[in-house]
Amino acid sequence: MKKIAIIGGGIIGLTLANYLDLKQYSVTVYDNPIGQATKASAGIISPWLSKRRNKKWYQLAKDGAAFYPKLVQDFALPHSVYQQTGTLILRKDRELVSLLDLAEERKQTAPEIGTVQLLSAEEVKAKLPLLSASPAVFITGGGKLDGASYLATLRQRALSRNITLKTEQVHISQVQNQWRVHSKEQIESFDTIALCAGPGLSDLLKPLGLTTDIRPQKGQLLAFETPYKNSGSWPVAMLDGESDLIPFGHGQILVGATHENDGGFDLTPTPEAFTHLQQKTGPFLEDSNFFEQYPVSYRVGTRAYTSDFAPFFNCLPNNPTAVVASGLGSSGLTTGPYIGFLLAQYFNEERNDWMEYQKPIDCYVSK
Numbered sequence: 412m413k414k415i416a417i418i419g420g421g422i423i424g425l426t427l428a429n430y431l432d433l434k435q436y437s438v439t440v441y442d443n444p445i446g447q448a449t450k451a452s453a454g455i456i457s458p459w460l461s462k463r464r465n466k467k468w469y470q471l472a473k474d475g476a477a478f479y480p481k482l483v484q485d486f487a488l489p490h491s492v493y494q495q496t497g498t499l500i501l502r503k504d505r506e507l508v509s510l511l512d513l514a515e516e517r518k519q520t521a522p523e524i525g526t527v528q529l530l531s532a533e534e535v536k537a538k539l540p541l542l543s544a545s546p547a548v549f550i551t552g553g554g555k556l557d558g559a560s561y562l563a564t565l566r567q568r569a570l571s572r573n574i575t576l577k578t579e580q581v582h583i584s585q586v587q588n589q590w591r592v593h594s595k596e597q598i599e600s601f602d603t604i605a606l607c608a609g610p611g612l613s614d615l616l617k618p619l620g621l622t623t624d625i626r627p628q629k630g631q632l633l634a635f636e637t638p639y640k641n642s643g644s645w646p647v648a649m650l651d652g653e654s655d656l657i658p659f660g661h662g663q664i665l666v667g668a669t670h671e672n673d674g675g676f677d678l679t680p681t682p683e684a685f686t687h688l689q690q691k692t693g694p695f696l697e698d699s700n701f702f703e704q705y706p707v708s709y710r711v712g713t714r715a716y717t718s719d720f721a722p723f724f725n726c727l728p729n730n731p732t733a734v735v736a737s738g739l740g741s742s743g744l745t746t747g748p749y750i751g752f753l754l755a756q757y758f759n760e761e762r763n764d765w766m767e768y769q770k771p772i773d774c775y776v777s778k
């Protein structure tokens with residue numbers, strides 16, 4: 412039995428842990444959850460109509476979204492964790508027609524998009540009563556994931572499979588062919604290691620003499636507690652700007668999120684973020700007092716992003732006993748579970764046919 416350490420218990424790390432073959436591996440996950448992106452996230456799984464031109468990223472995001480039905484089945488995810496309620500994409504009238512064409516075109520290679528419809532303002536309002544009159548493209552394949560609930564489900568599942576979970580900040584070293592994980596209390600040895608530490612990857616690799624093309628990006632979103640009890644069945648609305656509306660169950664409505672490239676690892680909620688999101692979202696809402704009348708809390712997390720905004724997941728250069736995965740940016744809930752699954756395939760079956768999804772690892776990690 413080989414010993415594997417997974418550093419980082421976000422969406423990649425815990426998905427990987429739960430897909431590992433426990434006949435082959437004894438698994439320990441180390442996670443310091445402060446600032447974790449997965450638990451702060453908005454939850455949108457709907458990559459198909461993105462304006463991004465990076466073909467490898469699109470292939471990964473498309474396959475990541477297509478992986479969700481398997482994920483839901485494998486981990487028996489209830490609707491409170493993941494639900495496919497469709498996505499409304501709001502645009503100005505003339506842009507809607509080209510968006511509709513794009514959706515039909517993308518559907519050729521991504522049938523997961525589901526049914527594509529152009530909805531009138533009244534039809535949009537019937538689907539999501541919070542919105543004011545505005546037409547939209549509606550795709551039925553869009554889903555939403557509650558990141559924190561997903562991790563709670565996977566932690567429970569991991570514990571029931573005798574995977575060890577440790578809440579600790581760690582650093583690593585390599586001595587001959589063994590990996591050492593150093594925590595406050597002890598040093599433990601492992602045969603293999605998976606570094607799924609989001610923006611914390613740079614610090615983990617520094618002592619190995621490696622530099623990483625990873626930067627932290629601050630993201631803030633607002634969680635409103637409203638009285639709309641049927642909100643869980645409402646679709647996500649991607650608004651014509653930088654803000655989205657993500658309705659979860661029991662009246663919880665998320666609005667967000669900010670993308671603050673100069674925010675570093677700061678986790679302070681700011682009134683500027685509130686104002687920014689209010690300005691971006693307010694014009695789309697029926698109730699002009701929405702932002703003032705409901706109790707609100709902030710969620711703040713740190714995304715990891717690379718110079719070309721593309722994720723990477725691979726073995727360290729010339730080192731098949733260590734994999735790294737980071738740089739998932741704003742779409743990591745969409746790509747993260749699939750990346751965790753692919754990494755597990757590598758450890759379980761020694762398969763790593765991943766190059767259609769990314770540039771070579773030395774573009775992101777080097778001496």
Ligand SMILES: Cc1cc2nc3c(=O)[nH]c(=O)nc-3n(C[C@H](O)[C@H](O)[C@H](O)COP(=O)(O)OP(=O)(O)OC[C@H]3O[C@@H](n4cnc5c(N)ncnc54)[C@H](O)[C@@H]3O)c2cc1C
Nearest residue numbers: 419421443448449453454455581609611630742743744745
């Ligand atoms: C506000 C916000 C909204 C978002 N909305 C969406 C969305 O709608 N759709 C979507 O697809 N994506 C969204 N994302 C992006 C998505 O959440 C991330 O890309 C994804 O969760 C990253 O997963 P990860 O496992 O790579 O990293 P993380 O979830 O950040 O997990 C990494 C973990 O490793 C831990 N760690 C780091 N270093 C160490 C160390 N030395 N020792 C121990 N632990 C360590 C970290 O603390 C963290 O807990 C959003 C992100 C944010 C912040």
